[in-house]
Amino acid sequence: MKTNIRAFQRDFPRMRRLAAAGTVIIVEADDQAFEFRARRRGPGVLGCMTGRAKLGKLREGPAIPLEEWGPLA
Numbered sequence: 001m002k003t004n005i006r007a008f009q010r011d012f013p014r015m016r017r018l019a020a021a022g023t024v025i026i027v028e029a030d031d032q033a034f035e036f037r038a039r040r041r042g043p044g045v046l047g048c049m050t051g052r053a054k055l056g057k058l059r060e061g062p063a064i065p066l067e068e069w070g071p072l073a
Helices: 004-008 013-022 068-072
Strands: 002-004 025-029 032-036
Touching: 002 004, 004 013, 004 025, 013 025
Parallel strands: 002 025
Antiparallel strands: 025 032
């Protein structure tokens, strides 16, 4: 959605709702264009590598055999 700076300021509550719903708002002012969109929430510490790890070549079982654990086993 394109708009100018005056309409953006005047209708900011509406623009914020549109951005929260996923609409990208392009604000044009003085031969420049700015994008206004809602920031996505990050996946957090535990989910930051989701979809990036390649697990196809992992062997079955523990990474360190129990015999090597000694008294810790």
